[in-house]
Amino acid sequence: MIEKRINALKWNEIEDNIERLGFSSIPALLTPVECAELVRRYPVEEDYRSVINMKRYRFGEGEYKYYSAPLPSIITALRESFYPYLARIANSWMERLKQSNQYPDSLPEFLSLCHATEQNKPTPLILKYEQGGFNCLHQDLYGEIYFPFQVLILLSEETSFEGGEFMMVEQIPRVQSRGHVISLSQGEGVIFPTQFRPVLGQRGYYRTNLKHGVSTLTSGIRYSLGIIFRDAK
Numbered sequence: 001m002i003e004k005r006i007n008a009l010k011w012n013e014i015e016d017n018i019e020r021l022g023f024s025s026i027p028a029l030l031t032p033v034e035c036a037e038l039v040r041r042y043p044v045e046e047d048y049r050s051v052i053n054m055k056r057y058r059f060g061e062g063e064y065k066y067y068s069a070p071l072p073s074i075i076t077a078l079r080e081s082f083y084p085y086l087a088r089i090a091n092s093w094m095e096r097l098k099q100s101n102q103y104p105d106s107l108p109e110f111l112s113l114c115h116a117t118e119q120n121k122p123t124p125l126i127l128k129y130e131q132g133g134f135n136c137l138h139q140d141l142y143g144e145i146y147f148p149f150q151v152l153i154l155l156s157e158e159t160s161f162e163g164g165e166f167m168m169v170e171q172i173p174r175v176q177s178r179g180h181v182i183s184l185s186q187g188e189g190v191i192f193p194t195q196f197r198p199v200l201g202q203r204g205y206y207r208t209n210l211k212h213g214v215s216t217l218t219s220g221i222r223y224s225l226g227i228i229f230r231d232a233k
Contacts, residue, residue: 002077005029011085014191018089022197022210023168023180026151028187030225034074035155035186039223042126047072049121054135060213062133064226066125075124078227082151083107086191086229090148096198096205103147107229110147114231119143123228126155127214129164130221135214137169139195140228146194147229153189154224161220166190171209172199181215 009026017024030038041047042065049068054060067075087103087110094101104110114120129135140150152166166182182190192212198205214222 002029002074003081006078006081006085014085015089018191018197021180022170022208023182023190023192025182025184026189026191028185029078029189030074030153030155030187032157032186035153035223038072038074038126038225039155041072042128042223054133058136059138060133060135062127062129062135062214064125064127067122069122071122071124075225075227078151078153079124079229080107082191082227083110083229086147086149093148093198097207110229111231114143114145117144119145119231119233121232123230123232125226125228127224127226128221129161129214129217131217131219133164133214133222134216137167137211137213139209139211141195143230143232145230148194148196149191149229150194151189151191151227152184152224153227154184154186154222156186156221156223158183158185161217161222163216163218164220164222165215166212167215168192168210168212170197171211173206173208 014024047067048065050066052064054062084105087105091102166184168180170178172178193210196207196209199208
């Protein structure tokens with residue numbers, strides 16, 4: 001079912017947005033019932049391999065949990081179904097930037113590369129912010145092998161909190177940075193770069209770096225699901 005929903009997305013429009021802006025919003029992929037079930041299981045300790053207090057590490061203020069293996073079936077389906085579309089775009093980016101690395105056609109093949117470098121831990125995560133919570137601008141870079149895209153899906157009803165917008169800042173060489181603020185409704189998501197994107201200049205393609213974060217929640221509680229495609233050490 002998840003695979004059919006992802007296959008039915010308007011990928012030509014998504015790819016156009018990614019080429020123009022570096023990211024693309026996507027319509028609701030998860031139903032309210034599916035979102036609520038993921039949130040309901042947030043307190044279930046055995047579902048997770050690690051819990052991170054963001055304030056402790058000066059990442060912001062909030063909490064996130066990495067899922068343990070085996071992943072919930074809905075997260076596995078999201079990961080495996082998104083991957084082929086994004087791998088095709090990623091390979092095009094690598095070619096334009098004259099980088100030799102290419103990504104396999106399927107997620108299992110890509111994860112085999114991760115496991116060969118002892119990156120064996122799953123990376124999908126669920127994030128929770130309460131009033132006053134925020135996530136500093138950052139890049140999710142850890143491990144020798146990484147994937148150029150991530151997906152974030154909002155799990156909370158948009159009426160259950162205020163603030164907490166997804167933010168991206170693009171650091172353009174020799175030009176001031178460009179910011180984007182992306183508001184999502186329950187079940188909707190955003191595809192965005194893990195680290196950089198190619199931009200066409202007068203002398204060919206060059207890299208611009210991107211960081212992402214979450215603005216301060218002024219009220220309520222916000223849950224979201226992060227789909228990261230590589231495994232980690």
